[in-house]
Every structure is written in structure tokens, then in C-alpha cells.
Amino acid sequence: MSLLGVNIDHVATVRQARATDEPDPVWAAVEAELGGADGITFHLREDRRHIIDRDARLLRQTVAVKLNMEMAIASEIVDIACELAPTQASLVPERREELTTEGGLDVCGHRDRIKEVVSRLHDAGVIVSAFIEPLAEQIDASAAVGFDAIELWTGGYAHAETAAQIEDALAILTRGVQIGRDAGLEVHGGHGLTYRNVALVAAVHGFSEFNIGHSIVSRAMFVGIREAVRSMKQLLERHAPSEVLV
Ligand code: PXP
Numbered sequence: 001m002s003l004l005g006v007n008i009d010h011v012a013t014v015r016q017a018r019a020t021d022e023p024d025p026v027w028a029a030v031e032a033e034l035g036g037a038d039g040i041t042f043h044l045r046e047d048r049r050h051i052i053d054r055d056a057r058l059l060r061q062t063v064a065v066k067l068n069m070e071m072a073i074a075s076e077i078v079d080i081a082c083e084l085a086p087t088q089a090s091l092v093p094e095r096r097e098e099l100t101t102e103g104g105l106d107v108c109g110h111r112d113r114i115k116e117v118v119s120r121l122h123d124a125g126v127i128v129s130a131f132i133e134p135l136a137e138q139i140d141a142s143a144a145v146g147f148d149a150i151e152l153w154t155g156g157y158a159h160a161e162t163a164a165q166i167e168d169a170l171a172i173l174t175r176g177v178q179i180g181r182d183a184g185l186e187v188h189g190g191h192g193l194t195y196r197n198v199a200l201v202a203a204v205h206g207f208s209e210f211n212i213g214h215s216i217v218s219r220a221m222f223v224g225i226r227e228a229v230r231s232m233k234q235l236l237e238r239h240a241p242s243e244v245l246v
Pocket of ligand 1: 007009043070090092101131151189190191192193211212213214215
């Protein structure tokens with residue numbers, strides 16, 4: 001069964017709406033762990049719109065499961081990541097005007113810079129993942145520059161409306177997973193996954209991790225983080241592919 005990484009950024013978004021000290025994303029991480037999260041994911045954005053440096057430091061000290069830091073390839077953030085040394089860094093594109101990370105990193109277009117960042121993170125003992133669209137050229141480029149893992153952008157599936165679009169998006173993801181695994185990469189998935197749509201993606205062979213934020217934090221407003229995480233874990237378990245790929 002694939003692991004569940006819980007993205008807690010939105011807890012910090014609520015705190016930043018008032019520029020105060022609650023709700024604390026560090027508390028959210030503890031609650032997510034108690035609910036069964038296999039990992040905690042946070043994104044230290046250059047504009048610090050939600051997670052701030054203090055959160056990153058405290059999460060590094062307190063999270064007992066896998067700690068996954070989403071990050072841009074900007075020098076300042078790379079320096080922080082190397083010093084912090086989370087379990088994993090997920091390199092993502094970042095634009096100031098976006099509401100959340102939109103689409104994947106263009107590994108093909110920035111090979112040299114990305115290779116340098118991957119190598120620096122490896123030197124700091126960090127597993128490095130590329131958040132990319134499920135395109136063969138991006139997957140191959142990710143393997144070529146030394147990533148350990150790729151996180152396939154599941155937005156194409158999440159935003160699909162008709163049955164045919166959903167089927168197409170799933171076929172693209174399934175193929176992407178295959179290409180990634182054949183290239184020796186671990187394959188993760190994330191973006192736009194919800195309690196309603198996660199089943200079909202969870203059933204795709206070969207994903208080893210899903211990173212889910214918005215939907216879990218939204219449900220947590222009504223049932224609490226622990227219960228929201230527990231429910232998502234149950235869905236991943238229920239819909240996991242039966243045979244294990246080797
Ligand atoms: N994976 C990555 C790389 C992301 O940037 C995000 C959004 O921060 C997610 C997963 C989670 O997406 P969502 O909040 O839509 O579940």
C-alpha cells in the first residue's frame with residue numbers, strides 16, 4: 001500500500017490570515033501522525049505565505065515520520081533545505097501569483113541548475129523527488145539528473161470532468177508510473193486528490209506515496225485532523241492494488 005504524506009500548509013494559511021500564532025502547523029503535524037500519517041509534507045515558499053522558517057525548524061525537530069519539504073530551486077531555499085536536512089525534498093515550480101503549486105517542474109528546461117540542486121541535497125543526506133507532469137520526457141530527464149523519486153502531478157486527473165477525460169488521465173498516470181519505475185525511480189503522486197476522487201488513483205499499480213493537503217485539512221475542520229487522516233488512510237488501504245509489483 002502506498003504511504004500517505006499529509007500536507008499541513010493550509011493550517012499555516014489560516015494562521016497567517018491573522019498573522020498570529022494559531023493554529024499551529026506543528027500541532028497539526030502531531031495530530032496527523034496520531035491519525036496514522038506516514039509522512040508530513042510542508043512547503044517553505046519564498047514568500048513565506050503560509051509555512052515560515054520557525055515551522056520548518058520545529059517540524060524538523062518534532063516530526064517522527066518521514067518529513068518531506070516541498071521547495072523551489074531558489075538559492076536561499078536550497079541553503080535552508082541543506083541545513084535542515086529533511087528526510088526528503090520535493091522540488092516544485094513556484095510562482096508568486098499562483099494559489100497553489102500549478103503543474104510540474106520543467107526538469108528538461110532547467111537540467112543544469114536542477115542537477116546542481118539535487119547533488120547539493122544528496123550531499124546533505126536528503127532523498128530528492130521531482131514534482132513533474134506525467135510526461136515521458138520529464139520523467140526521463142528526472143532520472144538523468146539524479147532524482148531518487150518523482151511525484152507525478154495528479155491535477156490532470158483531479159480536474160477531469162467526463163468519464164472519457166478521467167479514463168485518459170488515469171491512462172497517462174499509469175504509463176507515467178511505469179516509465180518512472182522502469183527508470184529506477186520511486187513514484188509518488190499528488191495534487192487535487194480528495195476523499196471523492198482518490199480511489200481510482202490509489203488503485204494504480206506502482207505508486208509508493210501520495211501527498212494530500214487541501215482535502216484533508218478541509219475535512220479536519222469538521223472532524224479533526226486525526227480522524228481526517230485516518231479516513232484517508234482507510235481509503236488508500238481499501239483501494240490499493242492487490243498484487244505487489246516487483
Ligand atoms: N504535492 C505537491 C508537490 C504540492 O505542491 C501539493 C500542493 O501543495 C500537494 C502535493 C498537495 O496538493 P493538494 O493540497 O491539492 O492535496
